[in-house]
Amino acid sequence: MALDQPIREVETALNDLRKVGSSTDAWSDRQRSKFDSERMQPLVQAGTQLMQAMQRAQEQVQQAERLLN
């Protein structure tokens, strides 16, 4: 399918970013929570929305391909 690979790329990038955020053992819970809400969450949200946009586009392309074949 056309967009399978980019969707996987973004999904993997999101999972890796979440792991990085939770692996900083040097931080206190308060520091991590503050960084999470102010920096990580907007980045994660942007990636999630991008992935959803890719999935919608993928569905439209699949519909189109049925009409084109």
Add this chain to the structure above:
Amino acid sequence: MSDDVVKAEVNAVLTLKHGVEHYAERLRGGLANARRELDAADRKAQDVVERRRSDVRRCEDQLRGAEAALRQCQENCGGLQQAVARAAQALAEAQQRVDRARKGAQLIAEARSGFAKAGQTAESTVGQHHSVASAALNNLEGKLRQLSGVYPMIAKAVADVFLTKAAAEMLTRGAGAAVDLHDVPDPFVGQASENIVESLKHGAGGLAKKLHHKD
């Protein structure tokens, strides 16, 4: 509070910085790939529409030919009438296929357009937060490295039996640097150094008292 804690903070900051940069790169890569795939799907759809149109033109020619032959026929024209009917049927089917292809091409054009907007929004958001986060993390890393250089000197001076004013000044400078760090107008940077600030202030105050009693 030891130098190890500051070094751990530096490592945490570096891990985050690399993680955020890598994430932004991969998102941009995924976005570029998706755009390429949609562009390719669009070109393919246009090719199909063009082929279907070509089929329609061919069927129209065949129908015109069959009708012309029938007009010229004087008798026993049944076969030619059937040929006209078949040509008309073929043309109708070709028309349906080109209509379906146009709808398919339209869907892909809508997918591209919708994704283009979503992609721009994602690029803008990631770009903004990534650059702010990276700048803040670079700033924090630099200042933490300065602080991590202060601790070994202080530890060495304090280990001396005779506490000196130089040791107190050094500790105070370290506290001053940490206060500057705390005042950086970024909530993450300030938050991350809070424990260092408090610890150095406490250390500077305690050492100053000891020197005062010694004098």
